Amino acid sequence: MDAMEYPRLTLHIGGAWLDGGGREASEVLDPATGEPLGLLPHATDADVDAALQAAHAAFSAWRRTAPLQRSAILRNAAQLLRERSDALSWIITRELGKPLAESRIEVSKAAELFEWSAEESRRIYGRIIPAREPRTRQMVIPEPIGPVAAFSGWNAPAITPSRKIASALAAGCTVVIKPAEETPATALFLARVLQDSGLPAGVLNMVFGDPGRVSERMIQSPLIRAVTFTGSTAIGTKVAQMAAAGLKRSVLELGGHAPVLVFGDVDPEAAATTLIQAKLRNAGQICTSPTRMLVHESIAEAFTRSLAEQARQWRVGPGLENGVQMGPLANVRRLEAIQSMVEDGCGRGGEVLAGGQRIGDKGYFFQPTVMRTYDDTWRAANVEPFGPLAIVGTFSTFDQAIAEANRLPFGLAAYVFSHNADTITDATDAIESGTVCVNHCLHSLPETPFGGVKQSGLGKEGGVEGLSEFTQFKYVTQR
Incomplete structure (x- = not known):
């Protein structure tokens, strides 16, 4: 090679x-x-x-x-x-x-x-x-x-x-x-x-x-x-x-800014494993990347802990090296944007649970990053990070979760994690998005339509x- x-x-x-x-x-x-x-x-x-x-x-x-x-x-x-x-x-x-x-x-x-x-x-x-x-x-x-x-x-x-x-x-x-x-x-x-x-x-x-x-x-x-x-x-x-x-x-x-609704009836560790893999694919530089992770308060601590632990274990390095799970960001602009979003979130009361820093001074490497306690004032909660940054918030009611999922003028992809048939039906009906994935993150295939609504x-x-x-x-x- x-x-x-x-x-x-x-x-x-x-x-x-x-x-x-x-x-x-x-x-x-x-x-x-x-x-x-x-x-x-x-x-x-x-x-x-x-x-x-x-x-x-x-x-x-x-x-x-x-x-x-x-x-x-x-x-x-x-x-x-x-x-x-x-x-x-x-x-x-x-x-x-x-x-x-x-x-x-x-x-x-x-x-x-x-x-x-x-x-x-x-x-x-x-x-x-x-x-x-x-x-x-x-x-x-x-x-x-x-x-x-x-x-x-x-x-x-x-x-x-x-x-x-x-x-x-x-x-x-x-x-x-x-x-x-x-x-x-x-x-x-x-x-x-x-x-x-x-x-x-x-x-x-x-x-x-x-x-x-x-x-x-x-x-x-x-x-x-x-x-x-x-x-x-x-x-x-x-x-x-x-x-x-x-x-x-x-x-x-x-563009998009994909919300993730994780309801209380799922295994939080299993959901975290699925989502960290999707979040860090292509270093998060995907318009459908799951970013705003809204987790029911009953499992929020277990989910967030697992997400952060897995992010810290992700191996980052040059893409041609064996065993590397995430490569660099594509350019210096993305590097600067992610660093700025992390700093903005910290300045607004957020907590970095994993990552948050550039790796080295050669190339455009950034640590897989998980932050929690976001609100709608964060820049990363309003502008797609397009990088390896996941922000985690909590909800207590279904209506709260849907309101946050639909808050932004984007609607490209969204994700729902639940095993309750009524919850799945109600959520997929209520979410304003061109694609809604339930319990997985595979959002497009050659035979399926792909495209967004709203902006x-x-x-x-x-x-x-x-x-x-x-x-x-x-x-x-x-x-």
Whole structure:
């Protein structure tokens, strides 16, 4: 593994791989060391326009490509991802920092996304509506919506682009995607896999650069018919406004601040074990990460003690080292944000039960951290930490728990731990969230819809619902 080399970074436009060529460039840093991994060329305005034109030119042929053929290409991509898993996993760990075992799981999930989309591309059905008159046909015909502008973040560098690309291609759309500049080699690996799988030139194009400038040029282009974005609520709002100006469909997977309701009828230690694993996955840098842990007062002490004990035992280190359970944060911004939230909580009467400090001065490592006695004045109780910080509060009544769960304007994911059927039904009905997990934390699969409510987004990714976001329906009547 250590003998692998970090790949040369390029743009991918119209089937061509374009390197520096006098373009501006930025360094990609290894979060475990803070040292440069490579130089990423930034797309010029002309590059972005070329990518848009390539997607537009390729659309007419790709939309007419038989679903069986599109399916074969996507299935080939899934197979190649599995065959090349070691190489891609190594790249993810170098760019993002998370343990190699987690990176391997991410590659497997990305392959599943292509596999599932391959199957569903053959099942985009229309329908016949019974007519009112004899010899009349009334048909609903699904069609691909058109070229898609896609934007993905750094925290799931294989899964998020794969979900967007696979669904759009399965529907018959072409794509111009701007992945995150922090994790470009992972995204470019996906583009190479698709090219090697037989995807025609221009169907997928990949650019990098100044996020504001590139995204504005892509979204405002008259060649783009739909926009899919994963990122913060603040940026997602601007994306939605630009898309709305052109009456373009937008699918937005935005920020969250997942509440966890732990009721008094569960085993507190077992619940703590499940939640600490979910909280520290990818160092907490997941928009669905369980953060505000609301525990019934009857088991709060046992739950909090177990959560903190397990957090203190978590092994933190470079993701390529054997036995490491949590790697570094992705960048220095996250490091500073978590430290600031811990200090803010302490200043408001909170107690640190585990962690709370940076680890060393090399790379972006932070201790798994558990704090208790939070209230709604804490910054971490209002802004998603996006890091290895869990805050624990208590409740005594069901209504108190629901009120806190729904207090924020976010609704991406929520978690309920109970074995009482009535409690589960009442809680899942009352919580305002796109996803509610009961007694586990597996929030999304290729075949299930994923997306938020309120300020956590619009539309769905994954499942047949996600595929339909890239489809429009034409009514044809014949007499």
